[in-house]
Amino acid sequence: MKKKTLFLFLLIGLMAFLVVGCGGTEAPAPAPPAGSGDGDAPKAPGFDGEIKLGFMVPVTGSEAPYGKDMENAAKLALEEINNNGGVLGKKLVMSTADDACDPQVASAAATKLISENVVAVVGGYCSGATLPTLKLYSDADIPFVIAAANSTQLIDANDGKAFMINGTGLHQGQKAVELFNKLDAKKIALVHQGDGYSEDLAKITGQLWKDAGNEVVGTEVVTKGEQNYSSVVTRIKSKNPDFVYWTAYYADGGLFIKQLRQGGYTGEIVVGDGSNDPKLLELAGKAASEGVFVTTNPLVEYMPVAKEFMDNYKAKYKQDPGPYSALAYDGIYLVADAIERAGGIDSKALIKALDDTADYKGLSGIISFNEDKTLVQSNFVLLKAEGGKWVLLD
Amino acid sequence: MSLQEIILQQLINGILIGSFYSLVALGYTMVYGIIKLLNFAHGDIYMVGAFVGFVVLGLVSGILGAGWAGIIISMLASMLIVGLLGVGIQRVAYRPLLKAPRLSILITAVGVSLVLYNFVMVLTNGEFMAFNTDLSFAGIDLGSVRVTYTQMILVIATASLMLGLHWFINKTMYGRAMRAIAIDQDACRLMGINVNKTIALTFFVGSALAAAAGVMAGVYYGSINFFMGFVIGLKAFTAAVIGGIGSIPGAMVGGLILGLLEAIGTQLPMVGSEWKDVFAFVILILLLVFKPTGILGKSEIERM
Numbered sequence: 283m284k285k286k287t288l289f290l291f292l293l294i295g296l297m298a299f300l301v302v303g304c305g306g307t308e309a310p311a312p313a314p315p316a317g318s319g320d321g322d323a324p325k326a327p328g329f330d331g332e333i334k335l336g337f338m339v340p341v342t343g344s345e346a347p348y349g350k351d352m353e354n355a356a357k358l359a360l361e362e363i364n365n366n367g368g369v370l371g372k373k374l375v376m377s378t379a380d381d382a383c384d385p386q387v388a389s390a391a392a393t394k395l396i397s398e399n400v401v402a403v404v405g406g407y408c409s410g411a412t413l414p415t416l417k418l419y420s421d422a423d424i425p426f427v428i429a430a431a432n433s434t435q436l437i438d439a440n441d442g443k444a445f446m447i448n449g450t451g452l453h454q455g456q457k458a459v460e461l462f463n464k465l466d467a468k469k470i471a472l473v474h475q476g477d478g479y480s481e482d483l484a485k486i487t488g489q490l491w492k493d494a495g496n497e498v499v500g501t502e503v504v505t506k507g508e509q510n511y512s513s514v515v516t517r518i519k520s521k522n523p524d525f526v527y528w529t530a531y532y533a534d535g536g537l538f539i540k541q542l543r544q545g546g547y548t549g550e551i552v553v554g555d556g557s558n559d560p561k562l563l564e565l566a567g568k569a570a571s572e573g574v575f576v577t578t579n580p581l582v583e584y585m586p587v588a589k590e591f592m593d594n595y596k597a598k599y600k601q602d603p604g605p606y607s608a609l610a611y612d613g614i615y616l617v618a619d620a621i622e623r624a625g626g627i628d629s630k631a632l633i634k635a636l637d638d639t640a641d642y643k644g645l646s647g648i649i650s651f652n653e654d655k656t657l658v659q660s661n662f663v664l665l666k667a668e669g670g671k672w673v674l675l676d
Numbered sequence: 677m678s679l680q681e682i683i684l685q686q687l688i689n690g691i692l693i694g695s696f697y698s699l700v701a702l703g704y705t706m707v708y709g710i711i712k713l714l715n716f717a718h719g720d721i722y723m724v725g726a727f728v729g730f731v732v733l734g735l736v737s738g739i740l741g742a743g744w745a746g747i748i749i750s751m752l753a754s755m756l757i758v759g760l761l762g763v764g765i766q767r768v769a770y771r772p773l774l775k776a777p778r779l780s781i782l783i784t785a786v787g788v789s790l791v792l793y794n795f796v797m798v799l800t801n802g803e804f805m806a807f808n809t810d811l812s813f814a815g816i817d818l819g820s821v822r823v824t825y826t827q828m829i830l831v832i833a834t835a836s837l838m839l840g841l842h843w844f845i846n847k848t849m850y851g852r853a854m855r856a857i858a859i860d861q862d863a864c865r866l867m868g869i870n871v872n873k874t875i876a877l878t879f880f881v882g883s884a885l886a887a888a889a890g891v892m893a894g895v896y897y898g899s900i901n902f903f904m905g906f907v908i909g910l911k912a913f914t915a916a917v918i919g920g921i922g923s924i925p926g927a928m929v930g931g932l933i934l935g936l937l938e939a940i941g942t943q944l945p946m947v948g949s950e951w952k953d954v955f956a957f958v959i960l961i962l963l964l965v966f967k968p969t970g971i972l973g974k975s976e977i978e979r980m
Binding site: 476501502503504505507508509510512513514516517519520522533536537540541543544545546561564565566567569570 | 677681682685686689692693804806808812813815817820822824826893897898899901903904906907908938939942943948949950952953
């Protein structure tokens with residue numbers, strides 16, 4: 283008998299190892315920074331010299347597709363600017379450095395751009411890789427427009443020369459609260475999966491909602507990969523909230539929404555940007571997903587102002603722009619605009635000009651900066667599911 | 677919702693989730709009963725069952741629609757195909773090791789689990805599949821307690837599968853052979869019972885039940901993925917241990933008890949729904965420490 287008990291314990295230990303083993307992720311192999319084309323814009327005559335920008339994104343490794351989308355968008359912006367006469371009569375060119383989404387490679391990439399004497403740097407996709415470069419650029423007095431990376435760690439590490447043009451978790455929370463207010467919600471419930479990303483968003487939103495004097499009736503945590511949400515549904519139903527905010531990812535979100543509706547929940551549902559995938563609607567089924575809202579970073583396919591960009595991008599690269607290219611495009615335009623306003627490329631003047639940016643209208647939203655160099659106005663947008671598709675609200 | 681309503685709602689939810697656990701636990705317990713193997717590939721068999729049902733439903737929904745007719749056909753097809761898969765796995769991976777030390781066959785079971793898991797992952801590209809059916813959310817509302825017709829039909833279906841199994845084990849010759857082999861394989865061989873064939877049959881029945889549970893889960897949740905078998909595999913194992921591993925009524929009871937404990941436990945005011953799995957596995961540990969034979973298990977005396 284004893285022997286059997288011990289045996290079972292061993293088994294449980296074995297299974298535990300398996301659980302742990304599932305968490306392994308592939309670390310992108312560090313690759314040498316690959317400098318690529320210095321802007322392949324057509325050589326228009328009449329330019330008096332060049333202004334060189336740096337562009338830092340991952341173009342190798344697991345995140346390379348996003349980095350390449352962003353690089354394409356940046357090149358498109360350069361081409362447009364140069365076709366319209368450049369900046370202060372000078373041609374704008376760009377040098378790309380690969381950060382491979384890896385802090386060490388990113389540091390090498392930053393060093394490369396600094397040695398090339400770039401006027402400003404645009405880019406930054408992975409927060410972890412972007413973080414160590416902030417100090418390098420800052421020491422070299424190079425302004426850095428952070429296009430996509432949006433971890434709050436970047437805010438703390440920023441000593442005033444970097445500018446974040448993508449919204450952070452705080453901005454997303456604000457957008458969610460805006461939605462709650464718009465629909466006169468009184469009580470909300472938050473559901474997350476206990477991972478850093480979804481828990482942060484739930485906490486930020488809950489705090490904002492409480493600070494505004496409202497009530498959060500429940501914060502539920504569900505296990506990733508769980509299929510049965512009936513217990514959570516009962517808990518939520520018993521508290522009768524007006525809104526449920528799901529801050530985790532789409533695959534589990536689809537299941538959750540379906541069971542929430544199946545269980546007879548009739549209030550509103552909103553999901554966070556981890557769930558902005560159309561697959562969410564498919565998994566939840568049409569009946570359950572109709573009318574679900576999502577707070578998401580500005581995806582060009584839903585933004586009417588980005589129609590022209592979308593068409594140009596597709597015509598030039600024969601593919602969709604991807605989720606972050608509008609931000610890269612905005613970053614290049616913002617720097618060009620700031621150089622014009624500064625009247626030159628002196629770094630102090632340029633940093634001041636970026637800081638003074640007032641209501642610059644980009645594709646991704648309206649850009650002006652707070653004291654901590656984050657966006658004043660959230661660039662998150664609201665989409666609503668209608669007929670099995672996401673459509674832009676307001 | 678009043679407290680009574682919450683409790684009633686959770687009893688209903690607990691019975692449904694518990695009946696899924698029971699169906700999967702039956703496969704564990706039958707295989708353990710007959711060859712003393714903890715078949716850790718069983719959760720993945722459940723997952724493969726869901727995928728086979730998904731494919732068959734995709735094929736037949738053109739003719740029968742994705743309503744109950746299509747679902748029943750795809751469930752039966754999945755039970756048959758996955759039952760045969762279970763027999764195949766038994767033939768290739770387990771039978772050659774029946775006389776080997778028990779640890780070898782156990783490691784093989786883990787290997788089979790990984791093969792199935794990764795095979796489906798590669799095949800589906802790691803994507804979640806939407807298991808779309810025409811079933812509505814309609815149901816009965818008692819106050820704010822809600823039971824959908826789908827839930828009722830699924831519980832009835834699992835109950836009838838279990839009754840069928842009970843009859844098969846206790847009233848047929850094959851069932852008698854299974855029970856006999858569980859007691860003494862060598863004696864059975866001497867009595868002219870085809871042991872290998874009966875073991876294969878056990879795998880067929882166990883795998884078919886898991887496949888049925890997989891299809892039902894797909895229908896109910898509306899989404900399937902390659903790792904859906906992992907957690908339920910562990911839970912069903914827990915259920916089998918609660919009931920007494922090796923005991924068929926034990927697996928049925930154990931699944932229901934686990935489902936109900938989870939459902940009720942998550943509603944306690946001090947704890948949240950995130951404690952659901954903690955309940956399940958704390959029960960497993962307590963039981964292993966204090967009553968390793970489970971509720972309905974027989975205590976065996978091992979003579980060395």
